[in-house]
Amino acid sequence: MRAIVMHEVGGPEALVLEEIPVPTAGPGEVVVRTEAIGTHFADTEVRAGKYLPARPESLPAGVGFEAVGVVTETGAGVDPALLGRRRAVVLLAGAGTYAEYVAAPAAAALPVPDGVGSVDAVAVGLQAAVALGVLRAARLDGSESILIEAAAGAVGGYLLQLAREHGVGRIVATAGTPEKREHARRLGADVVIDHGVPDWPARVPEALDGGELDVVFESIGGATAGQLLGAMTPASGRIVFYGMLAAKPPEIAPTDLLARGLSLIGFGGRAGTELERIRSLHAEVLDRVAAGRLRPLVDSVMPLAEAEAAHRRLEERRGIGKIVLTP
Ligand SMILES: NC(=O)c1ccc[n+]([C@@H]2O[C@H](COP(=O)([O-])OP(=O)(O)OC[C@H]3O[C@@H](n4cnc5c(N)ncnc54)[C@H](OP(=O)(O)O)[C@@H]3O)[C@@H](O)[C@H]2O)c1
Structure with a gap:
């Protein structure tokens, strides 16, 4: 072969x-x-x-x-x-x-459900299952404001769709090109920021229209996550960390979390008992595709x-x- x-x-x-x-x-x-x-x-x-x-x-x-x-x-x-x-x-x-x-x-x-073709099934696959797991890890209450980094990537695009379906307040997303920002808007983002601009976190308060950020879905890593903490809701804000696209862990000081009462939650799809969890998340996302609720x-x-x-x-x-x- x-x-x-x-x-x-x-x-x-x-x-x-x-x-x-x-x-x-x-x-x-x-x-x-x-x-x-x-x-x-x-x-x-x-x-x-x-x-x-x-x-x-x-x-x-x-x-x-x-x-x-x-x-x-x-x-x-x-x-x-x-x-x-x-x-x-x-x-x-x-x-x-x-x-x-x-x-x-x-x-x-x-x-794989009969009505879902093989290309669509694999396109949804592990990234959409991870997106659903990441979304659940955030324990959203249905009205909270969220920020999704790298929203035109595969996990990011499924996270956007699943968050919209779950019900959230404002969705701020980030993407690196005009075409990707338009794509993220079409998938449900209210505001999309260019994460190619080094101080992009400074634009988040304006994107929130005076509100606060309840949850950050962190997949880039490096310095920017630490710069978002000031825009987050004190005492209940959560950062769900699931990827390091920049090949660096997020630079978040435990003392900053303590001072503002924020939480850092990790989601990893490969820890010991994960196959069971990924298996049921995978079935859920493919069922959503079969029902027309999730776009491959x-x-x-x-x-x-x-x-x-x-x-x-x-x-x-x-x-x-x-x-x-x-x-
Ligand atoms: N925890 C888990 O179990 C788990 C499972 C699967 C994936 N992941 C993680 O989720 C993240 C996304 O994975 P994916 O498969 O969805 O990726 P993908 O489809 O390849 O999308 C990644 C996009 O992220 C953006 N990006 C922003 N900063 C970047 C950087 N420094 N380097 C490269 N790309 C950057 C790029 O778009 P722009 O042009 O908009 O910048 C890129 O197209 C990865 O970190 C991956 O490791 C985690």
Whole structure:
């Protein structure tokens, strides 16, 4: 089969298309013939050797956390009725979905509703499940003002839609280009700020029209999160931290949190028992797609052979929504 293999960590050129044997299903596993493969910003971090939870333990290694396709083999202890069924493979440990076939634990092969196509299902996938988890972690009361950073990214775009559906007060979002800011407005943001301007947090009070910020969804990291604290509601303001697009943790001093009575909440999709949680969040977001309540955000569909170009698009921040590969 054709698969993307990394022989060394490095730039996008480290992704090499090769012929390798089709995997077989071990005990408790299924093999899925992929129809659509999801890309993640985190894939670029894995490829560059910068993503700690999924740094390749040995090389050569596969790349990719998720794909949707049809079950072609079931291992010992797995219900053979799964053969021929469409499943979304979501790997929280390890990687390797950039391939024509993927072996995965049966528990990591999640149902896909009939009415949802494979490209849409994988575009929603893990990022929308994470967005729903992140939203729930904030425990919003239905009228609070929120700020969503990097709102034209995949997680950001699903967070915007899910927050609107949940019910919130004002939504302030950030994005780096006029096209992305328009996209964020269409998905439900009231005001969209250019986060390419270094002192953009100074524009937040004006965007709130005199109000305060109850929740910040923090995915960029670095200095800006600390600069938002002054605009947050004292005693109840929360920062939900779930990503580090700038490759730096948010610079937030515990003493600043204490002084204003703010909380910092972490959301990580890969901690020990997360598969159960991600599985039920994944089912919920796909049900929303099937019911027309959540719009899949497909930036582009590219052949597997162009994985290198897909990673360049991710790293150059050109995507709006999710880049999908097809085998
Ligand atoms: N905690 C979890 O379980 C979990 C799971 C999945 C993803 N995540 C995290 O969620 C974040 C978003 O992931 P995603 O897959 O939605 O990403 P994505 O679709 O690639 O979108 C990322 C967007 O963020 C913006 N951005 C802002 N600052 C950036 C920077 N310094 N470097 C690169 N991009 C920057 C860019 O748009 P502009 O042009 O608007 O700047 C970029 O297009 C990542 O940090 C990822 O690691 C966390």
